[in-house]
Amino acid sequence: MFTPEMLESIRKVEATRPARMGMEPRRMTAEEKDALLRAYHPDYRTDGFAEIQIGPNKGQKAPTELRNLLHSNSRLLGQDIDLQKIDYDVDVLVIGGGGAGAAAAIEAHEAGSNVMMVTKLRIGDANTMMAEGGIQAADKPGDSPVQHYLDAFGGGHFAARPELLKRLVMEAPDAIQWLNRLGVMFDKDTEGNMITTHGGGTSRKRMHACKDYSGAEIMRTLRDEVLNRKIPVVEFTSAVELIKDDRGQVAGAVLLNMETGDYLVARAKTVILATGGAGRLHYQGFPTSNHYGATADGLILGYRAGVPLLYQDTIQYHPTGVAYPAQIYGALVTEKVRSLGAMLVNVDGEAFMHPLETRDVAAASIIRECTGRHKGVTTPLGSGVWLDTPMMEEIGGPGTIEARIPAMLRMYLNYDIDMRKEPILVYPTLHYQNGGLEINGDGFTKTIDNLLVAGEAVGGIHGRNRLMGNSLLDIIVFGRNAGKAAAAKAKAVDLGTMNLDHIEAYARELDEAGITEPGVSPLLLPRYARHER
Amino acid sequence: MEKLVNVYFYGKRYEVPADLTIMTAMEYAGYTLTRGCGCRHGFCGACATIYRIKGKNELKTCLACQTQVQEGMYVASIPFFPTDKRTYNIEDLRPNQQVMMELYPEIYSCIGCNACTKACTQNLNVMQYIAYAQRGELEQCAEESFDCVGCGCCSVRCPAEISHPMVGLLARRLTGKYIAPEAKHLTERVEEIHAGQYDDLIEQIMQKPIAEMQELYNHRDIEK
Numbered sequence: 123m124f125t126p127e128m129l130e131s132i133r134k135v136e137a138t139r140p141a142r143m144g145m146e147p148r149r150m151t152a153e154e155k156d157a158l159l160r161a162y163h164p165d166y167r168t169d170g171f172a173e174i175q176i177g178p179n180k181g182q183k184a185p186t187e188l189r190n191l192l193h194s195n196s197r198l199l200g201q202d203i204d205l206q207k208i209d210y211d212v213d214v215l216v217i218g219g220g221g222a223g224a225a226a227a228i229e230a231h232e233a234g235s236n237v238m239m240v241t242k243l244r245i246g247d248a249n250t251m252m253a254e255g256g257i258q259a260a261d262k263p264g265d266s267p268v269q270h271y272l273d274a275f276g277g278g279h280f281a282a283r284p285e286l287l288k289r290l291v292m293e294a295p296d297a298i299q300w301l302n303r304l305g306v307m308f309d310k311d312t313e314g315n316m317i318t319t320h321g322g323g324t325s326r327k328r329m330h331a332c333k334d335y336s337g338a339e340i341m342r343t344l345r346d347e348v349l350n351r352k353i354p355v356v357e358f359t360s361a362v363e364l365i366k367d368d369r370g371q372v373a374g375a376v377l378l379n380m381e382t383g384d385y386l387v388a389r390a391k392t393v394i395l396a397t398g399g400a401g402r403l404h405y406q407g408f409p410t411s412n413h414y415g416a417t418a419d420g421l422i423l424g425y426r427a428g429v430p431l432l433y434q435d436t437i438q439y440h441p442t443g444v445a446y447p448a449q450i451y452g453a454l455v456t457e458k459v460r461s462l463g464a465m466l467v468n469v470d471g472e473a474f475m476h477p478l479e480t481r482d483v484a485a486a487s488i489i490r491e492c493t494g495r496h497k498g499v500t501t502p503l504g505s506g507v508w509l510d511t512p513m514m515e516e517i518g519g520p521g522t523i524e525a526r527i528p529a530m531l532r533m534y535l536n537y538d539i540d541m542r543k544e545p546i547l548v549y550p551t552l553h554y555q556n557g558g559l560e561i562n563g564d565g566f567t568k569t570i571d572n573l574l575v576a577g578e579a580v581g582g583i584h585g586r587n588r589l590m591g592n593s594l595l596d597i598i599v600f601g602r603n604a605g606k607a608a609a610a611k612a613k614a615v616d617l618g619t620m621n622l623d624h625i626e627a628y629a630r631e632l633d634e635a636g637i638t639e640p641g642v643s644p645l646l647l648p649r650y651a652r653h654e655r
Numbered sequence: 656m657e658k659l660v661n662v663y664f665y666g667k668r669y670e671v672p673a674d675l676t677i678m679t680a681m682e683y684a685g686y687t688l689t690r691g692c693g694c695r696h697g698f699c700g701a702c703a704t705i706y707r708i709k710g711k712n713e714l715k716t717c718l719a720c721q722t723q724v725q726e727g728m729y730v731a732s733i734p735f736f737p738t739d740k741r742t743y744n745i746e747d748l749r750p751n752q753q754v755m756m757e758l759y760p761e762i763y764s765c766i767g768c769n770a771c772t773k774a775c776t777q778n779l780n781v782m783q784y785i786a787y788a789q790r791g792e793l794e795q796c797a798e799e800s801f802d803c804v805g806c807g808c809c810s811v812r813c814p815a816e817i818s819h820p821m822v823g824l825l826a827r828r829l830t831g832k833y834i835a836p837e838a839k840h841l842t843e844r845v846e847e848i849h850a851g852q853y854d855d856l857i858e859q860i861m862q863k864p865i866a867e868m869q870e871l872y873n874h875r876d877i878e879k
């Protein structure tokens with residue numbers, strides 16, 4: 123499968139491997155990291171961003187693709203949607219069938235609420251299903267929630283909202299216990315101790331995993347629980363707009379049946395936005411590790427209803443996306459590969475960085491190696507660097523790869539690449555939306571007090587960068603919390619008259635800002651179909 | 656010029672670049688997918704697909720997002736398959752053979768044809784994990800079925816009408832909940848937190864000025 127140039131480079135990687143086995147590359151100083159990020163991280167490329175001209179974040183920048191969707195009108199503008207004809211009437215409406223949405227629905231149901239979920243594809247067709255590496259929690263002796271806080275706060279460039287980060291770390295062990303009691307099969311030793319490893323930026327080994335199907339194992343368990351509880355799940359149905367009432371509350375959502383094109387009205391006393399990330403917007407042309415429906419819809423819906431965004435200008439590029447072969451371009455190579463000892467190595471076989479730097483630093487470092495230093499390996503779609511996977515077998519013993527990262531092994535074997543024997547080629551891939559809608563410590567938005575947000579659609583939990591394993595954690599912690607809070611709140615909510623006035627107000631604002639050719643959003647699905655004319 | 660191959664989507668011919676997957680080839684042909692496309696990276700099982708190469712007898716199953724197109728490939732996606740999930744309250748179950756007998760009795764009708772194993776898109780030994788389930792060896796069933804993405808290709812082919820992914824899922828939940836030993840350090844930490852043992856410490860670190868946090872962060876000791 124490899125080209126002759128690649129094979130030649132592999133020989134260099136093999137030649138330096140014995141010497142590299144014994145050494146640990148130096149970690150960068152804070153100043154070095156700073157300079158590297160400024161020069162090479164995509165977040166610092168001014169041409170990838172544009173200014174938001176209306177709404178609560180007016181004057182701030184966002185990735186151009188997101189900004190353009192914010193500068194768009196509702197698809198319901200000018201449509202005559204009869205809000206009196208109510209198709210679904212519930213206490214709690216959960217929008218999004220990923221981990222955050224499922225956790226929220228289970229807890230709302232547990233609290234006795236009449237709850238339903240709507241989701242764009244199927245429940246579980248979500249970023250949660252794809253998480254490989256694991257989930258953090260400070261549950262080992264020698265570790266503590268305070269240490270976890272420090273790691274996450276520093277890793278997020280000291281920008282996390284303290285009240286959110288506190289909840290994340292303090293409720294982490296609880297989240298793991300909850301999942302375990304639902305039947306999630308965590309990797310354990312024979313005594314029951316969790317097998318935990320490092321992730322980029324952790325100071326303690328607190329990464330819990332379920333082989334390299336961590337997210338899948340969590341998602342399929344949550345989905346099973348949702349179905350066992352007979353919580354209604356309306357699939358292939360997207361929320362396209364929030365409905366408000368004359369008291370400034372949220373009152374439900376207008377839904378779109380993705381297959382028939384019909385609109386539906388869901389009325390709810392509380393709404394939880396759990397729509398996940400934005401990878402399929404392909405910021406700056408990057409490939410993505412995200413699922414098909416990751417198009418930032420929740421951010422658009424929330425923003426149009428008046429909810430501010432936080433850190434919408436910070437994106438996580440996962441350092442190790444597949445650079446080769448083309449069929450799996452952009453797919454994720456889990457960080458666990460580095461946790462288990464594989465080094466990042468350039469075309470000449472040199473280890474150019476410590477494998478466990480945080481993701482933003484690692485991504486910038488790989489981009490520098492390929493562009494600034496011209497030490498990348500050329501591929502049909504660009505370039506990449508080696509991730510020296512055979513080291514894992516040398517360090518952990520033969521069989522390590524098959525036992526710990528079976529999904530990765532299988533993905534490459536499909537294309538006749540045996541990562542146990544040959545290194546693999548990687549390049550950063552668009553992975554995670556660090557920013558999102560702003561919430562308070564209880565999960566509610568600050569502008570609409572019966573609207574909640576959970577999961578990747580939230581901004582502020584992690585600051586300006588997120589550590590591996592803290593997202594699966596946040597969807598459980600904040601998902602559960604949102605479900606409980608929404609159920610409690612629903613009891614006190616008295617809805618007024620429903621309306622969609624905000625979409626017309628938004629259209630006027632766009633117009634007044636001189637945005638003459640607004641598009642239509644949310645996007646719902648990326649436009650991949652090729653049409654010759 | 657890139658190499659092109661002929662593929663047939665639902666019997667209709669399209670010429671597509673040879674290095675595409677079935678999924679991207681359908682998009683190249685002009686399809687906008689709603690069904691049959693979830694994660695796009697081999698984890699969700701949404702893209703179960705059945706195909707036959709022109710002139711060959713063998714009928715194959717695969718994941719459209721993980722499979723490269725080939726010349727003469729006749730492709731039909733399986734947008735939905737009615738697997739039969741039984742509902743239960745996991746709290747009321749116990750990890751024994753009885754559970755499988757009650758919830759999925761049809762596993763005892765397996766005729767050992769191995770069609771499920773041949774159909775598995777993840778190369779799992781499906782027949783084996785069903786056999787474990789029959790014998791109440793839940794932990795083995797859980798391990799053997801662990802990498803299942805729930806695509807349902809096995810169930811499509813099974814003459815005994817078994818919903819294999821649902822059997823594996825039940826075994827895994829029972830194993831994770833009841834059979835795997837308890838993580839004592841986890842139980843203890845949860846208790847410590849509930850008892851308020853970290854309350855003061857976390858409040859303290861939340862109050863610290865950024866400069867001090869930077870200092871702490873940059874000089875924290877890292878476990879080997």
Ligand SMILES: Cc1cc2nc3c(=O)[nH]c(=O)nc-3n(C[C@H](O)[C@H](O)[C@H](O)COP(=O)(O)OP(=O)(O)OC[C@H]3O[C@@H](n4cnc5c(N)ncnc54)[C@H](O)[C@@H]3O)c2cc1C
Pocket residue numbers: 217218219220221222223240241242243244245246247248249250251252253254255256257258336337359360361362396397398399411412413415416417419420454553554576577578579590591592593594595597644646
């Ligand atoms: C490949 C990959 C690997 C990862 N690995 C890890 C890891 O090891 N550890 C970790 O902590 N984190 C990891 N992450 C991040 C983590 O998995 C996600 O951030 C997290 O699971 C997001 O959960 P969520 O519930 O917020 O969103 P999702 O799981 O993406 O769910 C959102 C759901 O909402 C649906 N939706 C979207 N728009 C609408 C709409 N308009 N109407 C209705 N429904 C809608 C989507 O289709 C989807 O089903 C990984 C992410 C990816 C992509």
Ligand code: SF4
Pocket residue numbers: 700774775776777778779781802803804805806807808809810819820
């Ligand atoms: S066991 Fe069945 S459902 Fe699971 S991956 Fe294999 S074919 Fe798909």
Ligand code: SF4
Pocket residue numbers: 764765766767768769770771772781782785812813814815816817
């Ligand atoms: S396909 Fe059905 S009958 Fe045949 S071996 Fe598998 S489970 Fe048994």
Ligand code: FES
Pocket residue numbers: 691692693694695696697698699700701702718719720721804
């Ligand atoms: S789309 Fe998820 S497995 Fe193919």
